[in-house]
Amino acid sequence: MTDTRAQFRPEDHPNDHFLLTTVVGSYPKPKWHDRARQLFEDADADFDEDAWAEAKDDAARLITEEHERSGLDVVSDGEMRRNEMVEYFAHLIEGYEFNGPVKVWGHNYFDKPSVVDEVEYDKSWLVDEFEFTDDVAGRPVKVPITGPYTLASWSFNEVYEDDAELANELADLVNLEIEKLVEAGAKYIQIDEPALATTPDDHAIVGETLERIAAGVPDDVRLGLHVCYGDYSRIYPEMLDFPVDELDLELANGDFEQVEVFTEPEFTEDLAMGVVDVHDATVESVEEIKENIVRGFEIVPPEQLTVSPDCGLKLLPREVAYQKMENMVQAAREVEAALDAGDIDVPAAE
Template sequence: MKLINKIIPTTVVGSYPAVKSKGLKSFLDPYRQALETAVGDQIKSGIDIISTGQVRGDMITTLTSQIPGIRDQKVKGVIQPPLKPMTAEDTKYAVSRHNKVKAMLAGPSTISHALKIDTPLYRSRDELILDLAQIIAKEALNLESLGIAIFQIDEPILSTGIADMGTAYQAVSAITGALRVPTCIHVCGDIGKVIDSIIKMPVDIIDLEFSCNPENLETVSKKEFSGKQIGFGAVDSTSPEIDTVDEIKARIEKGIEIFGPEKLLIDPDCGLRMHKRDVAFKKLKNMVEAAGEVRRNLNE
């Protein structure tokens, strides 16, 4: 699977700081300017595979606020797919600006554990997860039809040990089995206790963080990922300090030692929403520069 015609391409995990509109434009769509800024900054920084920036809010409530059966983060009845796509308009804009776009949605397990089940119609959280998977699968198919390059499922809950990994596998299968585009699962945190289950997930790319959690390097170095590619978190998304080019290069080079250059997609550990715009932009720009220097060294 080759996503782009270069080794160690750069991408993002998802979110970007939201720069809201002002004046009349804000009444029409208060987040339109944020979307345009996020997409424009990613393109300007040189990212190979961009996102929408997920600027309309956190990754869970932007979906649950649109799903019938959920109100105020409580499950009130059997959930149903929304009548119209939830994230298509922003994705359509990103695709119009760049030929390689990664779409991402919060995964069913992570969404479920953020909700209170306030109805007897769900006997267990696992039942809710599988229903959520059907809704996410429908949304993913809508995004695929717009021309995205990758579809990513965000499942940070999986590293905590709280979620049932068997149910998570079923849910991910229900989503990725319906898609033709390459698929990815993003799991942040320490993956030491769940790595074997994550490797088995039916996806093409496994995206992990290695800057905030360098111990993950030791964990993955002992594992076989077969044909899966690795989304390699090489920028610390938790720190407001701007990672230097040399710091990012050193992290990428460690990834190459373990996986080889052909398997890697370089990205931040996680989303950058919590940072100021200039910090997020510089982190991405330095990441692109570092990947470029490593790439040139490999070609020499």
């Protein structure tokens, strides 16, 4: 496996060991961003498309800088331009249409799209977003993309024989988008497949779509897969065969009870492990997060561990999200120093 990780180590990194720190994707939007959206959607308001674009640019710039201030090695813009992980992409893909919200649970509604014609790639989805963020950022930028299996599973399919066929067609479009992102300079791309957690028996379909996505991706581009909130024993060790450099998994919310799932057979990919809980507004202390990070060494040695939140932080108060990130980075640096001093045992290296 090609080492795609070293390129993200800062030149002034303080320790010999390096635990890559990053985020999964989404982040709380500034309150004025939501107000700007309301104004833009109000036909009676004097707030046109240019004003809305400026508001999104300002929010993306602000959150990118907030990520950098927390000390993260790899940052994002917190998905300031995106509303929802399926809806956003469905609006950009030819063949989708929307027919109104669908009730998904309780009083929650989801604007579930329908595939009513063959899906086609009409224009780039994320290149402008990446180029803006990359220009603003002084650190490397990660690009999250909703994966084709989730795009298929969380849509009404009125055209293709089954969701597997639709997912494979969408995978080819994702591959085209990644080609454009790579041309623009992207080096770290994350495929989000939360739907796999709810239907883990479909891991073979996800594997096939990832093969299509990874085709032609240069060796120096880091490709990750994020799967959250599921019973990983139903997709491990099969997920080790996925053609990605990194598997990004939620473990903090389950109090790390699933760590043992990954100890046999050996975890051969890099692991991006959630060490702070995005569903709890309590800010974990640096000491607590250090303990969480060390649990990762039961699965992989430090050179294979990425430290991140469980999932996107968007549901938390913004000040809580920031403090979780800052504490997480501080914890990672302190664990590195302890590793340098030989004060931490690494079971996965034995």
